[in-house]
Amino acid sequence: MTTNEGPGRTIQSAEITLNIISELQTQDATRVTALANRLGHSKSTIHNHLHTLEDQQLVVREDGEYRLSLRILDMAMHVREQIGNYDVIRNEADALAEETGEIIQFGIEEHGKVSYLYKATGEQAVETLSGVGKQQPMHSTSLGKTILAYLPQDRTERLIESMDLERFTSNTITSADALRTELEEIRQRGYGIDDEENIEGLRCVSAPVENGDTVLGAISITGPLSRFTDDRIHGELSELATGAANVIELNTKFSG
Template sequence: MDRSDIQDEADFRSTTHVQGAASFSKFMTVLQIIADTPGTLDIAQLTKRAPFPRGTVYRLVSALIAEGLVIQSGESGTFRLGPRLLQLAAKAWEDSDLRSIARDFLVSLRDATDETVHLAVPSNNRMVYIDKLVGSNRVQMKTSIGAQVELHSTSVGKAWLSGLPDQRLVEVIKTLDLRRHTDKTFTTPESLLEELKRTREQGFAFDDEENEPDIRCLGSPIFNRFREPVGAVSVSMPVYRHDVRSHELCARLVRQTAQQISTELSRMV
């Protein structure tokens, strides 16, 4: 390869890099808008939010759907993150420091309760499960790593919210769609704030069939070395296996587990 060929290749790589970066930036912009407003915007609303011509937005969304990074509701026409993106994220979470640090503590919690244990982190006003361990009982929760759950109706969500400073907590709650899942779901900012006050006082959140019938969960927040909530751990069980004794046991153990993980996490530089 002579000098001119080398220069031509360098020019090509430089041009391709710039063009590719610009295209990638557009994809990421649209993807971020969808991630920030899952299940909320249809194509007309999305074109108003995105800083690109209508035709460009259509092409970007079509490509994202084709790659499984975005899905569109057949009923409302709104968009949310797709399964492929969640699968890619799950791969990253498998190697995450939090997941690695928490694993042994989660195993101990699972063994002590013989119930389903979850580790979750916040993502776009939701919680995402990054680890799950199940007990020996035949009846278990039908959840999976990578699944997203709402903040206001789950123990991991309420636990994480309870760890936020007051001002930040109010700001986050204002952005939430407090949808009713059962007749026990907290659907007003006032009732949710009162519940989170109790959560702070007792050191754990209690999901009393608020997200789905016949399931109860207890969760506690995990903090980094700056005392910022970075996730939550929970124990889940069907109602028929939940009583005063199991409640007290799980509450004590989930608090202890979250504290142990927080301590280990705070040692990281």
Template sequence: MSGDGTVGKACDVLDLVAGFNRPVRFGELLDHSPFPKATLYRFLQTLTNQGMLSYDSDRQSYTLGIRLVRLAHAAWTQSSLAPVARPHLDALSRDLGETVHLAQLDASQVLYVDKRNADDPVEMYSQAGKVGPAYCTGVGKAMLAFLPEDALTRAIQQQSFHRFTPHTLGSEAELRAELDAIRARGYAFDREEHEPGIICIAAPILTPGDRMLGAMSITGPTSRTDLKTLEKWAPRVRQAADDIGREAQAWRFPETLHKEAMAT
């Protein structure tokens, strides 16, 4: 439960509704809610009145409201890397033919903010808007590797180290060793660590001043590619990530970019 007062609790209720991925009835929410019945009902009413939730009186169920759609679109436009990265994702997808991901960190986890499917797509967990683990995905490890040490320590403390496959990193020591290797070579791999049969190469998206903004990856199934093939694309992926970082710096942090230029 959030410790941020009424607003935090309201966000907890939104997360609860969103977690069902379908219309959900009050009784189901109550079964999974930390709030008393009256408190939960009051939050649901307020959020519905504000357009953050929608209530279907015929089915007596709640879904996320249209106001959230507007806010999400504004956040995607103003805060995510997606608008800047779009042409680079399109070019990689067109030239390489495999799945391209764009991700940012959200509460020490991976938030997929954009995706281009392969020419011959395969089913995988990642979708734009989904959240996944950072310690066992290529984009997640690429981002963790370039966090400042204090932020990295906090992020590692929030990893579950659940073993999804026999290849999943299972401890902080294993993860830190992997992050050292990623820093040395400048890119990360997913060696079937999150999903069996799915591998990737990922590069961090850094500003010219080394501020970590996100990561991007080229992902494919082991049935048609391997890590050696993916590694051949490392220069291309790193160049695209560098271009995105430079353009995003000018877009999101123009004052910082000016100061860094003056200092050189």
């Protein structure tokens, strides 16, 4: 077993195991040889890791192929239930999706990215790359920028300094100073906007969900440029997002 030296030490064997799990997540089922080729390790190494995962009931072997087991789902549901206001988030997102017909998402910050906790799809919604459990950059999404704006300032600065500010469209913010200016604007108006910054043709508005001095996450409404005009974003849609965020905040405050 070897480790990589650095500010935080990582265990290579653990990295291989996690890479196997990530790869299996993209496949219906696959064989040892295919995994070894994709991950760049010997068949014996991959087989040993798969045997360990199977012994721990995290993967299932059927006809020589491996897939993730339902125990992964149990873990995911446990993580979801750790969010104490999950039921309120789900109910508000579902109601907002029904009212607007668009995509509604709730995200939190994890490891410097937006992690999607819940997604509701309205009748006229367009498909996006996001999904529950997936991650997106913070600097190019309304959810990410809104959360950044309401995190403690020192945390926000650390996150900005760690970002590569990758460009995804011609509208993506790629300057740390420009991002700081955008965050200040979000604080002043109370909601964030993704103006085709992550995906061309899609716009998004989101509002922060706070609990005292802590930002729990943000809720967003996403739709096509044709329906998400400036007037609608800064009027109806921002009001709907802010209203849903307030309901979640109140229920979180008085729950338990």
